[in-house]
Amino acid sequence: xxxxxxxxxxxxxxxxxxxxxxxxxxxxxxxxxxxxxxxxxxxxxxxxxxxxxxxxxxxxxxxxxxxxxxxxxxxxxxxxxxxxxxxxxxxxxxxxxxxxxxxxxxxxxxxxxxxxxxxxxxxxxxxxxxxxxxxxxxxxxxxxxxxxxxxxxxxxxxxxxxxxxxxxxxxxxxxxxxxxxx
Amino acid sequence: xxxxxxxxxxxxxxxxxxxxxxxxxxxxxxxxxxxxxxxxxxxxxxxxxxxxxxxxxxxxxxxxxxxxxxxxxxxxxxxxxxxxxxxxxxxxxxxxxxxxxxxxxxxxxxxxxxxxxxxxxxxxxxxxxxxxxxxxxxxxxxxxxxxxxxxxxxxxxxxxxxxxxxxxxxxxxxxxxxxxxxxxxxxxxxxxxxxxxxxxxxxxxxxxxxxxxxxxxxxxxxxxxxxxxxxxxxxxxxxxxxxxxxxxxxxxxxxxxxxxxxxxxxxxxxxxxxxxxxxxxxxxxxxxxxxx
Ligand code: SF4
Numbered sequence: 048x049x050x051x052x053x054x055x056x057x058x059x060x061x062x063x064x065x066x067x068x069x070x071x072x073x074x075x076x077x078x079x080x081x082x083x084x085x086x087x088x089x090x091x092x093x094x095x096x097x098x099x100x101x102x103x104x105x106x107x108x109x110x111x112x113x114x115x116x117x118x119x120x121x122x123x124x125x126x127x128x129x130x131x132x133x134x135x136x137x138x139x140x141x142x143x144x145x146x147x148x149x150x151x152x153x154x155x156x157x158x159x160x161x162x163x164x165x166x167x168x169x170x171x172x173x174x175x176x177x178x179x180x181x182x183x184x185x186x187x188x189x190x191x192x193x194x195x196x197x198x199x200x201x202x203x204x205x206x207x208x209x210x211x212x213x214x215x216x217x218x219x220x221x222x223x224x225x226x227x228x229x
Numbered sequence: 230x231x232x233x234x235x236x237x238x239x240x241x242x243x244x245x246x247x248x249x250x251x252x253x254x255x256x257x258x259x260x261x262x263x264x265x266x267x268x269x270x271x272x273x274x275x276x277x278x279x280x281x282x283x284x285x286x287x288x289x290x291x292x293x294x295x296x297x298x299x300x301x302x303x304x305x306x307x308x309x310x311x312x313x314x315x316x317x318x319x320x321x322x323x324x325x326x327x328x329x330x331x332x333x334x335x336x337x338x339x340x341x342x343x344x345x346x347x348x349x350x351x352x353x354x355x356x357x358x359x360x361x362x363x364x365x366x367x368x369x370x371x372x373x374x375x376x377x378x379x380x381x382x383x384x385x386x387x388x389x390x391x392x393x394x395x396x397x398x399x400x401x402x403x404x405x406x407x408x409x410x411x412x413x414x415x416x417x418x419x420x421x422x423x424x425x426x427x428x429x430x431x432x433x434x435x436x437x438x439x440x441x442x443x444x445x446x447x448x449x450x451x452x453x454x455x456x457x458x459x460x461x462x463x464x465x466x467x468x469x470x471x472x473x474x475x476x477x478x479x480x481x482x483x484x485x486x487x488x489x490x491x492x493x494x495x496x497x498x499x500x501x502x503x504x505x506x507x508x509x510x511x512x513x514x515x516x517x518x519x520x521x
Contacts, residue, residue: 067284069284069287082358109308110308110309110348110350111308111348112304112305112308112310112346112347112348113346113347113348114346115303115304115346118304121304121305121308121346121348122299122304122305122306122307122308122310122348123308124307124308124309126309126389127389127392127422129422149389149421149422149424149480149481150389150420150421150422150481151420151421151422169421169480169481169482171288171291171292171295171480172307172389172421172424172480172511173292173295173306173307173387173424173511173512173513174291174292174295174307175295175304175305175306175307175308175309176295176296176298176299176302176304176305176306176307177291177294177295177298178295179304180298193360194349194360194362195308195348195349195350207291209284209480209482211482219482219483220420220421220481220482222483223282223284223476223478223482223483223484224420224475224476224477224478224481224483225476226282226476226483227281227282227476227478227483227484227485228474228475228476229474229476
């Protein structure tokens with residue numbers, strides 16, 4: 048089913064998102080990948096504040112290519128989510144409601160998704176030029192020194208994603224393959 | 230200067246200046262990250278027609294649209310513009326003047342990635358992990374061949390798929406069935422992480438490092454072409470069919486088009502071994518070749 052949602056996410060909103068739904072997201076989302084997750088984790092271990100508001104937000108696992116003049120961002124497709132699996136459950140328990148990436152997640156992440164009624168979306172990997180068109184604004188908000196791995200606040204409009212793991216833990220990567228394997 | 234020949238006693242050499250190398254590498258890095266080769270475009274067209282899954286078809290259409298936008302607006306096809314893998318075949322009658330060849334190749338990469346708005350994805354040390362900020366160094370493979378030209382292939386390699394690549398040191402008794410199992414295991418494990426539809430490069434034989442290099446080289450072979458060794462061609466066709474029956478599909482979200490091609494390269498090996506490498510590439514299978 049096609050659905051349109053706005054950020055921030057709430058349990059009310061994730062209730063309606065089912066594994067396999069094609070969803071267009073509008074609003075603010077944040078980027079973070081390996082190095083930013085490591086830094087956030089170090090902050091949490093030291094009991095320091097995180098540089099972004101986690102509650103109700105969506106993190107997009109993405110490190111863009113540089114923007115040409117006059118553009119909000121360069122190529123901007125998802126990176127492999129499993130590299131963030133080590134950190135994701137902790138962030139979900141802190142109120143993170145959505146993640147956008149590509150590829151498989153661990154059982155720990157799936158359980159944390161269910162526990163927090165959150166959702167894991169996939170964006171189409173390798174469609175960075177197309178996806179960049181839905182990003183209207185991009186601003187580095189933390190860890191500037193990490194370059195492409197800095198945390199960015201993005202304003203997105205009808206950003207296309209697919210629900211892979213829904214709040215009940217249904218996993219599209221597992222169910223869809225069964226339909227087409229011979 | 231290209232084309233100039235210098236007489237040094239009886240030896241005739243063709244002179245190629247480093248500035249030519251820098252310029253060409255720079256252009257190739259930019260081109261490879263914005264335009265795919267014709268064989269890849271054809272593979273996409275065919276896949277859209279043949280895909281049975283509606284979502285799979287939709288994803289393939291998006292990927293074709295993505296390619297069009299990349300070329301028209303000069304936005305890299307994928308934000309992971311890769312680590313620059315460069316194959317250089319140097320004719321033994323070539324004399325390189327004006328600098329060091331490896332430095333020149335890296336300078337070309339530096340200029341291409343900086344001026345071409347490409348992502349800098351290289352860290353200077355695998356453990357300390359500080360970004361080099363210009364995507365150097367490249368991974369360069371040299372080969373000395375006969376002749377008086379230099380053939381350069383630039384193949385930027387993304388790591389979503391690179392991370393899912395494998396080397397298997399099989400036993401001779403494992404035979405061709407062992408090879409098939411190895412390839413299918415790697416592809417199954419890769420699944421959605423490698424941004425399918427994939428191109429699968431397979432190296433069989435040689436030594437530990439040789440089979441990996443063969444697999445990488447296999448990725449630069451035209452999609453749709455086949456080995457001219459009869460059993461290898463059969464193996465390529467059979468593996469492609471088996472991979473496409475796994476059901477992984479475009480984006481790993483189910484479907485028939487899990488791979489565009491399986492390219493297999495072989496090399497003689499030791500009586501005691503059967504090394505097999507599987508280098509997985511995503512649908513953004515980038516490679517450009519020029520001859521200087
Ligand atoms: S695996 Fe390929 S298509 Fe996917 S993100 Fe990496 S470079 Fe891009």
